Amino acid sequence: MRTLILVDIQKDFLPGGALAVPRGNEVVPVANRLQPGFKLVVATQDWPSRRSRELRLHPPRAEAGELAELAAFPQVLWPDHCVQGSAGAAFAPGLEMNRVETIFRKGPIPHRQLQRVLRQRAPQIDRPGRLPEGTRATAIYVPPASPPTSA
DSSP states (O other): OEEEEEEOOBGGGSTTSTTOOTTGGGHHHHHHHHGGGOSEEEEEEEOOOGGGOGGGGSOTTOOTTOEEEETTEEEEOOOOOSOTTSGGGSBOTTOOOTTEEEEEEEOOSHHHHHHHHHTTTOOOEEOSSOOOTTOOOSEEEOOOSSOOOOO
């Protein structure tokens, strides 16, 4: 089944958010237009707990944006963003969620942050919801993180 994955379309990644992507808000209408063309739509959500914020794993007095080493791997230090329960963790205003079958939340368990680095930053996904039994994605489409720039 053709599947659309909406990746981390959250307030903290929009202009004015804690980890803003320039023009990130422009992906919302694109995501909304794409959804009807897919049989299955799922979303991911960056979702670290307050206790597991990535900065807690980093050296004291480190600044966001610095490069540090964690478990022998280089790691960019990010500002706190998309923390569970915060306004920034919410999905982007205007993003249509009525076709989303389930949400895969990433990063809610403290040790998962370290596992992500140890596995060369391969995402660890916790599944608060499950897809219906027998559902199989046969073709997956992930829209670009930000709209293409015009030359």
